[in-house]
Amino acid sequence: MAQEQVVLVDPQGRVLGAREKMQAHREGALHLAFSVLLYRETPQGRAYLMQQRALGKYHSGGLWTNTCCSHPRREETLAQAGIRRLSEEMGITTVAQLEDIARFVYRAELDNQLIEHELDHVLVACVSSLAVVPNPDEVMAHRWWPEQELVQAVAETPEQFTAWFPQVLAYVQAH
Known part of the structure; x- marks a missing residue:
């Protein structure tokens, strides 16, 4: 099986190339990513479908985050990648x-000596x-x-969430 690659970009989103996923995370190379957040409107207001990452994930295991997130492959659009990962992570096939x-661009030093440096859609x-x-x-x-x-x-317990999630939530709330 081929190693998973991430798409390297500059802060404006211009593609610079590709790098093996774990190498990019060890080096802190800026790469393309996406965060999907599904929501529903209820009589009590909006609710968000959240996941708690599996403990065996390569970083941020056990933390709460948006519905799913990952990196697009070179040959797929962000929307295609998001739909693929909804199925792979959450078993959701109807979106x-x-x-x-x-x-937005963010950089966070994570567990396992990894650095998340992403242009996150x-x-x-x-x-x-x-x-x-x-x-x-x-x-x-x-x-x-x-x-x-x-x-x-x-606001009260940010340590139970992934590094990128507060920004994702802020953008969704403003939308």
Whole structure:
């Protein structure tokens, strides 16, 4: 099996090449990424589908984050990559379209001596009902988290969330 590659970019999103995923994370090379956050409108307000990353993930295991996230392959669009990862991580196969609402660059030193340095696109979709069948290699738990409770949790206990998630949530709330 071929090693997984990430797409290297400059801060404006221009493609510079590719690098093996783990090497890029050890070096802190800026690369393209996406974060999908599905939400639903309820009588009590908006709720977000969150996942708790599996403990065996290569970084940030056990932390809560958006519905799914990853890196696009060179031959796929961000939306195609987001839909692929919704299926691979969460077993969600009924979302056909994602909206790219924002992008931001962040850099975070993580566990396992890895550096996350990404141009992260925020992809969203409003859904009514879904079948969620998480891959246990990717996800240890999931839940629909009411917006006000989630905002409070991010403010009071940010250590339970991934480094990128507070920014993702802020962009989705502003959308």
